[in-house]
Amino acid sequence: MDMETVTLSPEARAVAGRIHNIRDYLDLLAEHGQCITWPDTVMPEPDIRKVVVAAGRDAMTGPAIVFDKIRGYPGKRLVVGVHGSFSNIALLLGKPKGTSIKELFYELAGRWGSDTPLINRVEPEHAPVHENRVEAGINLYDLLPLYRINALDGGFYIAKANIVSRDPRDPDNFAKQNVGIYRIQVQGPDRFTLLSVPSHDMAQQILMAEQDDVPLKVAVMLGNHPAMAMFAATPVNYDESEFAYASQMMGSPIELTRSGNGMDVLAGAEMVIEAELLNNQRCLEGPFGEFPGSYSGIRHVPLFRVTAVSHRTDPIFESIYIGKGWTEHDTLIGLNTSAPIYAQLKENFPEVVAVNALYQHGLTGIISVKNRFAGFAKSVAMRALGTPHGLMYLKNLIMVDDDVDPFDLNQVMWALSTRTRASDIIVIPNMPLVLIDPAAEIPGKGHRLVIDATSFMPPDPIGGDAKLVAPPTGSEIDDLAKYILRLQKEAENR
Amino acid sequence: MNCPRCQSAEEHLRTECEGREGGELVWTVFYCRRCSFTWRDSEPAESIDYGLREDWFRADPDHPEKYEQNIPPAKTDGAD
Incomplete structure (x- = not known):
């Protein structure tokens, strides 16, 4: 891909300059009435599901919702719907609330095509994500206000994490570091399954690790810079970095630090869960209410063990509602799905x-x-x-x-x-x-x-009125052709 | 108490977490070690009552071969 400099409007530049993490973004959304704190105490189920589905009905202006009174989870915070409406996306791109989807599409498509990483490195001791570190007695249920997203899900899911992993055969290659959104089902205090489509990068890395009998380490980033959440879901080539895309699309540097297990992670993430693949071990996973609006079934899925957790003080657990559309999933990935198809079609x-x-x-x-x-x-x-x-x-x-x-x-x-x-x-x-x-x-x-559904067009007229050459035909030409054949045979026999 | 999804007996269940408010227990999360189902005892019946589940939403851990492999393990000695 050609390197181009993306020109941002002054408004977009101002937004890019002030947003370094999800907290900055929630502040921006709140200033525009696009993030509200739920005033009442809720039960984890079914109250959170009900509130979030109601907020998600309005794809243009539905707000993000922060829950800080969840029964049984005192002091814990959850946010859902951060990318739940086009107005939230508009504010991230420096556009006003209510900007048309078509205009947002052109804004995003205009930022497409540059892949030079804008990365600021932050030493781990200065990274907010490492403010708190848990290395023993890890219990994901104590760390996160987990809840059931859809009523018949097989368990409690971490559905909006960005997962970082490195090519187990080329672990020092930054560009081959993969960042993706994969659904994670908690399978115990320090266990989870991670579902990836076999053709995706993560599945390829799982296959490599198990074939070569080498470790596969991952870092699960939760509560991320809003651009990262959007672009981790964008299909980029295997040797292109999602960090680079995210930073270029925002037009401002992404702050990266190092996780305890050696991955590049967002310095301002709310939480990073470090884990390793338990090679060849599988665990039943699912069903989960997926983006087409139906449940996926139960499968045997690769199992991971959590080795450490880093988190900001009073971390915010970011989650998403996925199910029968319209949902946050559609707003989160819709424009980023459209833009690369547009760019690829435009080439031809x-x-x-x-x-x-x-x-x-x-x-x-x-x-x-x-x-x-x-x-x-x-x-x-x-x-x-x-x-x-x-x-x-x-x-x-x-x-x-x-x-x-x-x-x-x-x-x-x-x-x-x-x-x-x-x-x-x-x-x-x-x-x-x-x-x-x-x-x-x-x-x-x-x-x-x-x-x-395009309108009637006449066939291309070019060629329709061509003035054709009329080569000589008839018995004289046929006789000449036979004579040529005879001469060839005679030459051959000589 | 049995697993709401596969009816495995209590000995296969694990207590994961207890939610408390000012010392009072408000809910408990359980995990079934046979079918991997996780639930909170405060959830609505549609999620945690075996009798209300369609067959499709029940699990049969006695026949793990019924369930597809997402990524088949490269080596089988470590599987399930």
């Missing part, structure tokens, strides 16, 4: 105007394109299916003209109503598909749907 098709892959991690996508000639939008759709994210996720694609805002569903419905013919629908059967699609007949395999 500058006619692409915008990409909306907000829905269920892009299971449905809407692409706006300047239609050059009949069928052009369909070709763009095929390219979208071949992008890294499109390969597994873009199940339904709706193609609209450049006069339709793909983020405005009223406009998209107008295009579907007035510009779609049933013959402009393509179904591609038996394609690869993310395992988690509840509509799949066979998990991992499914059909793709492209609806071309």
Whole structure:
């Protein structure tokens, strides 16, 4: 990827300059009425779930909610919905509350494409995350106000952590250090399972460690810089650093320190849980209410042992509600899912105007394109299916003209109503598909749907009126061809 | 008390944590060592009453082969 300098507006620069950790961001949100502290005492279940679902109904302006009166967890703090609305994302990007989704998309897409890390190193003894250190008698239940997110989850999940790990075969390579969001189920005071899709970086590292019989250490960062939480979920190449992306997208340095087990971690994280893979050990995990709005089943999942915990004084446990949409999950990753597809399409098709892959991690996508000639939008759709994210996720694609805002569903419905013919629908059967699609007949395999809702265009006229050359034909030419063959045979026999 | 998900007997259950307010016990978290279910005794019945669970949300630790491997272990001597 080319290195470019991202130009930020003065407002964006001011926000980037003041936000160093989640506490700074919560202060900013509170100033705009986008973070509230729940006034009443709540039971861990079902009260937290109910409040958070109600707050999440408003995808444009729903606030983050801090709980500091959780029954049985005196003194503990929980925050949910930090990235739960587009207004919260807008404030992070230096935009006013209520900024349109399309404008936020362009703001993010404009910051895309630079991967030079802006990193400030903080010595561990000066890092806020190391203010408190637990190395013996670790009990995650005492450290965090854990609760059941959906009523039929198999246990208590840490669902919004950023997990740092290093390539077990190349542990000193900063760029091969992986940061990702993986769901974690607490399996005991110092045990957890971590679920990763087999094709993802973390799963590859687990496989390597077990094959080579070497340790795999991880650092689970909780309550993170809001940009980190967004960009850890962005698919970057294996040798690109998510820390670099996060810092570039914010346009300000990320402060990193070293965890006790040698990982680079955010110096201002609320908590870092250090752990190691228990090679070849598996534990039952799930179900968990996942982003398509359905529960995933029970599986045997790799097990980790917690070796130490560092945390700020009075740490804030950051969590997320995931389930039937709309939820914070959609706002957290929606724009970051859309922006790389847009950037990749633009390389081949500058006619692409915008990409909306907000829905269920892009299971449905809407692409706006300047239609050059009949069928052009369909070709763009095929390219979208071949992008890294499109390969597994873009199940339904709706193609609209450049006069339709793909983020405005009223406009998209107008295009579907007035510009779609049933013959402009393509179904591609038996394609690869993310395992988690509840509509799949066979998990991992499914059909793709492209609806071309662009307006009628005539076929490309170029070539239609070509003045053709008329080479000589007829029996004279046929005889000449036979004569040439005879001459060739004679030459051969000579 | 049995596990609300697989009905394993008390000897397979572990007490994880006790929530207290001013010395008063307000809830207890338990873990089933056979099916890995975790629950708090103060939760609504839909989460912790075996009788209210659809089959799909129950667990059968006697037949671990029913459940898929997320990432099969490279070496099997350390598995489950």
